[in-house]
Structure formats: structure tokens, C-alpha cells
Amino acid sequence: MPDRADYSEKIPNNVELHEDRRLQRALESWQPNFLSWWESMGPTLPTHDVYLRTAINVGRQGWANFGHVAMKDYRWGIFLAERDADRRIGFGEHRTEPVWQKVPGEYRAELQRLIVIQGDTEPASVEQQRNLGATAPSLYDLRNLFQVNVEEGRHLWAMVYLLHAYFGREGREEAEELLHRNSGSEDAPRILSAFNEETPDWLSFFMFTYFTDRDGKYQLGTLKESAFDPLSRTCEFMLKEEAHHMMVGTTGIDRVVERTVQLMKENDTEEIASFGGIPLKVIQKYLNFHYSVSLDLFGGETSTNVANYFTAGLKGRWMEDRRKDDHRLTEESIMVDALDPDGEIGQAEVSALVGLNADLRREYVSDCQSGVNRWNKILDSAGLSHRLKLPHQAFNRKVGAFSGIEATPDGEKISTDEWALRKGSWLPTEVDKTHVRSLMRPVHERGKIAAWIAPPRNGINGQPFDYEYVRFP
């Protein structure tokens, strides 16, 4: 397999697509549908070109090429990480057997389902973010948004390639459906509810890339372990792109907090809305919302489906090879969130296999905490005693053990009446959203930045902040 992508082809790829004419033709006939989806559902702000990175090489050394490209001419392609000819299944009942290069008939439906669910999230986020360009706080941020968007488009290509190459006619039909469902649509919404929420402002965008894209990172991490080798290799490469999306979220929130802190100190008050900033308590509310809806994406605390996926070798654990157990889990147990018999917030012991969603969510939660620690350092260095905090896992949940109750961010169970009364102090209210939206005025001038956010410390690919990251028609 060539390490370098073939760019002479209509569809850039490193999977020797030209050797399989049928597959090539099928994907080439999906390509115009993808492009018309991009035109109608992708970024709405007209641009001449954007300083983007394009994947050219999956090897360890330098896989990305940077340059100004018109977004509609972006070379979306198919890239799988290099194949390891000796790779063996790392978990489940087939552990130590060689990985699969074809889909075993008995797992076909499940694998297809996993790929469709992952695939559905990729174009969904492009749809959710389509209007953000009109209010970008700087050209640097605008460029980052578009980078995330084209890469989510490429992730759709990654999943569509698998559907076309390994799942026959049904796979091709699913690939069409991925373009027909739309975020927030009444008739044909995206599969997961967090992907039907709107991303109406840049604070939401940074929270989304921090919390919701991070869920994606963990899902991809479990699929990277898959015994179905093409899926594993696809996800491995997607994870490299995902790192940039995480960076956009992490540093985006850094910069909002930084600016908020400046305004608090300059004006000696927490109430900085009238000074053009986003108050810390509003940042906390956005954080509460995005974190809690992202926790829902991990599904219920116990799941027999997920136990079956693991046993079959379809979906592993985060960092499976670093786990110090038998990688089969038939004898192990795990504590998961649950309601006590008297309905109070508590924990229950379940078999490790059915508790795998909780295992993945635990990894995710501790990763999320690292961002919060980082933002709190900014507060601490400024001499402020305020702190940001992840809300309790029972807070604002629609999925899982706590979906039937209401709880405060501190994890105290409350009645629905009390929730209705107090939720405005924990989740963004119309007033908060209106204020945040009122700050969202475009700054499309080189080297300038909106007043509610601090400039980044570093530019992209060694370029300065005042670089012409985006050019307009």
C-alpha cells in the first residue's frame, strides 16, 4: 500500500482505488452528491480561498500540506493508516486471531450500524456550524472553523468508503442516506440528538469542539481497536485530524476565559456583559449544557449491545492494549452510575461487559477535567478565586440512569418543580444567549480580533496571527 496519496485521481486515495473499477465508479457517482450537499448544507459565507491543510501522506512524517484553496475544490479523499500485516485482534472471544480484511457475515449488520452512526455525526456537525462564518471573531478563527468543516467532510468520505467497499448495495444506500438526513430536520433528523442541536454562536462552537468532538475522539478510539482492519485503519487516521478539532475547542475556551479575566480585572466586577465580554457564569452555563448533552452520547450505563460488540471484536475499549486484564472481561465487574432502590443518586455493580459505556464515559470525563483545570489556571494566575467546574453526571441528563430525575450541578437530587425554578441559573437562558449572540459581530480584517476573546498565542503552521488566512471574493 502506498503511503502517499494519489492526487492524479478524481478521488485522492491511498487505497489503490484504480484497481477496483466498480468501487471507483460507485464512489465517483457519489462524489457529485457529496459536492451538492456541501454547496447546499456546508458553510454559507462566500470566500475566495482559505489557508487549509490537506492530508497528503498518512505516514508518521508530515502528512499535511498547507496552502490557500477554494473550499469547494478541497481534495476530499480516502486515507487509511498504514496496514500492519501482523496485526491481531486485541480483545473479545477472537482475541489473538488475525484481524479481518473482510466483513464476517455474522457481524455484517452490527458493523454497518456502527459505521453509519459514526458517519452520521460527521456531516451533521458541518450542518450545525454552517452559519458561523458570518460572525467569526477573526480570520484565524474563521480558518479554523473551515478546517474543521472540511475535515468532518473528509470523515464522511472515510465512512462512505467503508460502506461502498465492504457493504454492497445496502452500504451504498446508507451512503446516500448520510446526505439526506440533516441536522435539526423535522422529517429526517441526524441519528444522535446532540447533533440536532444548533451551534448558533462561537462560544457554543468552542464548547462543541471541546466537549462533543471529544466524544467523537473516544468513539473513534474504540473503533480503532476493531478487528475489522479497514475500520481500524480509517479511524486511526481520523484521530490525527481530530487532534486539531480538540485544539480549536481547548484554546478557544482558553481565549474566552482570558479575555473575561482581563475585563473582570480592568473593571473590578464579575458583571462584564456591559463591557462587551462574556461573564464567567455564562461560560459556566454553556459548559454545563455542552458537557451534559455530550455525556448522553455515550448511551446508557449498561448495554448488552455494547457487550456483544466487544465480545465479537467489533469495538474495543479506549487504549485497549494498555489495559491490564484478560481483554475478555467475562469475569470482571464495574461500578456504574445508578439510582438506588429508593430512587437516590448512587452506583451499582454490573458485569464489566455490559458496563462498557460507563467505562468509556469515565475516560472521557477525566479528559474533560483536564481542560477545566487548564482554564482554572488562567483564573488562578490572574489572582481570581472563581473556578469553572464540570457539573455532576446526574445533571441535565436525557439518557441513562439519571434521565428520569433532576439534579443540581453539585449532584443533589431535586424535584421537577425546583428544577424548573432554578435551571436558569445553571443552563443558558434566553437573556444569556441573546447577550452572547449580540457579541457575535464579524471581524474579517487581517490582524484584528473581536473584543470578547483574546488573540491566539500562535498562528497556524508557523504563520503570524495577522496572516491572510481567508480571502474574500
Ligand SMILES: [Fe+2]
Ligand atoms: Fe470527525
Ligand SMILES: [Fe+2]
Ligand atoms: Fe471532529
